[in-house]
Amino acid sequence: MAAPPEPYDIIECDVLVVGAGGAGMRAAIAAADAGCSVTVVTKSLLGKAHTVMAEGGIAAGIGNVDPEDSWEVHFADTMLGGQLLNNWRMVELYAHEVIDRVLELERWGGLFDRTDDGRIMQRAFGAHSWKRLAHVGDRTGLELIRTCQDKMVHTPGVAVCMEYTLTALLKSGDRVCGAFGYNRNTGAFVAFKAGAVILASGGWGRMYRYTSNSWECSGDGAAMAYAAGADLLDMEFVQFHPTGMIWPPGARGILVTEAVRGEGGFLFNAEGSRFMLDYDPVKKELSSRDVVARSIYKEVQAGRGTPHGGAYLDVRHLGADYVKRKLPSMYEQFHALASVDITSQPMEVGPTIHYTMGGVRVEPETAATTVPGLYAAGEVAGGLHGANRLGGNSLGDILVFGRRAGVAAAEFARTTGASRVIDDAQIATEQADLLEPLGGDANGSTPGENPYKLHEDLQLAMQDDAGIGRSEESLQRALGGIQALRERSTHIRVSGGRALNPGWHTVRDVTNMLVISEAIVRSAIERRESRGSQWRFDHLDQEVAYGKVNFVTRRGADTMDVVSVPLDPLPERLRPLLERSRFYDAAKLPKGYLTETTPSEAANAPAVTPKRKKQ
Amino acid sequence: MAVVDQPAPAVEAPTENVLTASGLTGETLTLRVLKGVPGGEQAEVAYQVPVVAGMVILDAVHYVQHNLDTDLACRWNCKAAKCGSCSAEVNGHPVLMCKTRVDDLPAGPVTVHPLKSFPLIKDLVTDVSRNYEVNREIPPFTAAPDDGTPWRIPQQDIDRLYEFRKCIECFLCQDVCHILRSHDYADRFYGPRFFVRVASLEMHPKDVLDRREQTREQGGLGYCNITKCCTEVCPEHIHITDNAIIPLKERVADVHWDPVRFVGRKLFGRNGD
Numbered sequence: 001m002a003a004p005p006e007p008y009d010i011i012e013c014d015v016l017v018v019g020a021g022g023a024g025m026r027a028a029i030a031a032a033d034a035g036c037s038v039t040v041v042t043k044s045l046l047g048k049a050h051t052v053m054a055e056g057g058i059a060a061g062i063g064n065v066d067p068e069d070s071w072e073v074h075f076a077d078t079m080l081g082g083q084l085l086n087n088w089r090m091v092e093l094y095a096h097e098v099i100d101r102v103l104e105l106e107r108w109g110g111l112f113d114r115t116d117d118g119r120i121m122q123r124a125f126g127a128h129s130w131k132r133l134a135h136v137g138d139r140t141g142l143e144l145i146r147t148c149q150d151k152m153v154h155t156p157g158v159a160v161c162m163e164y165t166l167t168a169l170l171k172s173g174d175r176v177c178g179a180f181g182y183n184r185n186t187g188a189f190v191a192f193k194a195g196a197v198i199l200a201s202g203g204w205g206r207m208y209r210y211t212s213n214s215w216e217c218s219g220d221g222a223a224m225a226y227a228a229g230a231d232l233l234d235m236e237f238v239q240f241h242p243t244g245m246i247w248p249p250g251a252r253g254i255l256v257t258e259a260v261r262g263e264g265g266f267l268f269n270a271e272g273s274r275f276m277l278d279y280d281p282v283k284k285e286l287s288s289r290d291v292v293a294r295s296i297y298k299e300v301q302a303g304r305g306t307p308h309g310g311a312y313l314d315v316r317h318l319g320a321d322y323v324k325r326k327l328p329s330m331y332e333q334f335h336a337l338a339s340v341d342i343t344s345q346p347m348e349v350g351p352t353i354h355y356t357m358g359g360v361r362v363e364p365e366t367a368a369t370t371v372p373g374l375y376a377a378g379e380v381a382g383g384l385h386g387a388n389r390l391g392g393n394s395l396g397d398i399l400v401f402g403r404r405a406g407v408a409a410a411e412f413a414r415t416t417g418a419s420r421v422i423d424d425a426q427i428a429t430e431q432a433d434l435l436e437p438l439g440g441d442a443n444g445s446t447p448g449e450n451p452y453k454l455h456e457d458l459q460l461a462m463q464d465d466a467g468i469g470r471s472e473e474s475l476q477r478a479l480g481g482i483q484a485l486r487e488r489s490t491h492i493r494v495s496g497g498r499a500l501n502p503g504w505h506t507v508r509d510v511t512n513m514l515v516i517s518e519a520i521v522r523s524a525i526e527r528r529e530s531r532g533s534q535w536r537f538d539h540l541d542q543e544v545a546y547g548k549v550n551f552v553t554r555r556g557a558d559t560m561d562v563v564s565v566p567l568d569p570l571p572e573r574l575r576p577l578l579e580r581s582r583f584y585d586a587a588k589l590p591k592g593y594l595t596e597t598t599p600s601e602a603a604n605a606p607a608v609t610p611k612r613k614k615q
Numbered sequence: 616m617a618v619v620d621q622p623a624p625a626v627e628a629p630t631e632n633v634l635t636a637s638g639l640t641g642e643t644l645t646l647r648v649l650k651g652v653p654g655g656e657q658a659e660v661a662y663q664v665p666v667v668a669g670m671v672i673l674d675a676v677h678y679v680q681h682n683l684d685t686d687l688a689c690r691w692n693c694k695a696a697k698c699g700s701c702s703a704e705v706n707g708h709p710v711l712m713c714k715t716r717v718d719d720l721p722a723g724p725v726t727v728h729p730l731k732s733f734p735l736i737k738d739l740v741t742d743v744s745r746n747y748e749v750n751r752e753i754p755p756f757t758a759a760p761d762d763g764t765p766w767r768i769p770q771q772d773i774d775r776l777y778e779f780r781k782c783i784e785c786f787l788c789q790d791v792c793h794i795l796r797s798h799d800y801a802d803r804f805y806g807p808r809f810f811v812r813v814a815s816l817e818m819h820p821k822d823v824l825d826r827r828e829q830t831r832e833q834g835g836l837g838y839c840n841i842t843k844c845c846t847e848v849c850p851e852h853i854h855i856t857d858n859a860i861i862p863l864k865e866r867v868a869d870v871h872w873d874p875v876r877f878v879g880r881k882l883f884g885r886n887g888d
Contacts, residue, residue, distance in 0.1 A: 106766060109821075118769050136780070162744070248638055249638040250670055333695070450685065452685060495685060502680055502687065503686055
């Protein structure tokens, strides 16, 4: 048996919320409104979460600008964008409820740009049929987080623990009853004892070298859920945004908003050719993110890349005044970081890791995971976006499912979760694991691995071999690299003490990222096709069989198991809605349960819906 | 203040890694970081950092963390000037480290110190929790109960609020304001960031609360003598003094120094109006 644990603080609450971005704050408000005491734990200061990075807006079928829009069309666009791998019930709930969530934000004091008649303005975005994104300039995420933050801190019953890291979920039998971690500033251990736990901890872009994500996006929530036995879904789907900065080196990965192309920006290769005319003559630069990202990648691979390995994004033809008025933050960003005046010089851009579609598998109605007492909402959860997310659908996601998770977790905490027991043996094990790397010296002669170096090596392995384009060979190489890094990670040593020691903090970030990276790679190996964000050089087409399954990653005794689970086909009542999308093309439906290829499949399959008349 | 020179890895040839991959200029930057913990002595430690094209101070601090001193504490998140976490005093100026280019600074050593107006936690990290307490004291946005959404609000009615809502809460204005920095009036003065906050609420067309007396009394608005130091350091270029504080002072004057109300208060007590 492990030694008795070092003394630790206990903070008790009905509902514990892990993460303080939009999903966490919306969940906290919902749980507190249901009468629960709520503790929100964040690795950073309040209001700094990755939600602030969102620029475009919140997609909602309000129809203020284009009256033809509705939740039904939003549903169809989201399903088609996700290549029909989405959980259709999540999409249905989402498209319905996001409208109320936007109006609720306004009711809480959030500002939106207005139409001429004073209603919420909506803008066009890639693969949305109509002008749909409620927005405020190019800082919608900041507006959302500030509005939720102000609402939350003035909601009775919500306490916030800033700058705490959680490292493990605590279980009582099969049920999650809290979490364990430490105060980052002091290093003191703390156990949160809770009736229910909501993961709202965001995505995991940091295992890639070029990413628009902040340091926080290390996948802690998904890694803790996996360790606690929860299913992870669709882990192979990682979204590349086509336009990130690529120069100077320190700025590489920083996002260049899609609005640059929305306003009329052109993409050129080093030879001055506007290559998107070849790859997508219809939508051109405003094709979907995966198509534009791949096109840039192909140009670079063909030797037509810019000096720093990307493409030129050019807005000079729009005129200096127009650019400064419509794209002020991009003007400022390139001016400050790259010494580039975008009104007289082109921007150098290339694909950057942006979002993770996969995540913890949840029930649509309640956001409940496969482990009792554990809920997940926002980017950490999987299912809503399928194989590819449309711009504007993440800010809506966090509000809709944040609220649903809060309501359901509150109910659970008051009933099943009323009895809460903490197991000291679990805590002793976790403490020993956390303390092991301390006391060495990563810089000096003491043998030991530097956690930052491990992180850099992981980023290289993932970027090169599990990035935008993948093959069996590259993925196997990545898997080997991850396994070697896991071996090295057992020798991590850091200098310094427990009080605010970034080296020590990085240790768990890296070990979490190793787990999640392995899940990404193993799932990507299993999906032997190209679909949505997954581009396999060795399997360039979509396959019907893979359109009928999701891949689930789950923890075995000593293994990481990836299994295919049949997805729930779109019910008859919702199938006609797909045709409401302006991008519906019966001849080009994503391959899967709505299409057939072989006679034997056709014979076995239940009646596939034929093309219907327009409503 | 003691200066400790870190000897060993100064001349070590940097390896190609995530932070230095291409773009090395061949120059070396001396970064003098004020390290320390509360109660202990703070000392500048000098680090030698290979300069990369377009390097910002946060890149240099990260290089130190990755290669020279894994224990060096700094706060950061987005590295894109959108979250306001990496505030510090570089060569004595309060700035965001992620937006401060090395090649924009004068040649020679660069000092990086924590924000002076807040209690130290460790190295470059300070305790800014007082700001969150102030925010809690300010009554939140409140619409009339019977005023249900969807609302019709003309764009012109909210245009002037946009500037205030750009605030990323870097707290550089709180750091540089002499009421907080020199006079240490944190217990009786909200500070520039929260006058911006109050202004954004007071000027919201749908808000029905009146925060003017509270801003004068608990917020200490009168202490501000409009030296505009806050405006100068704002990375979002918010005209804090001109567009938030001065209009608030005018509004407070309207309610507090109105002669009729003044007499009313004298006769009937503070809430006589």
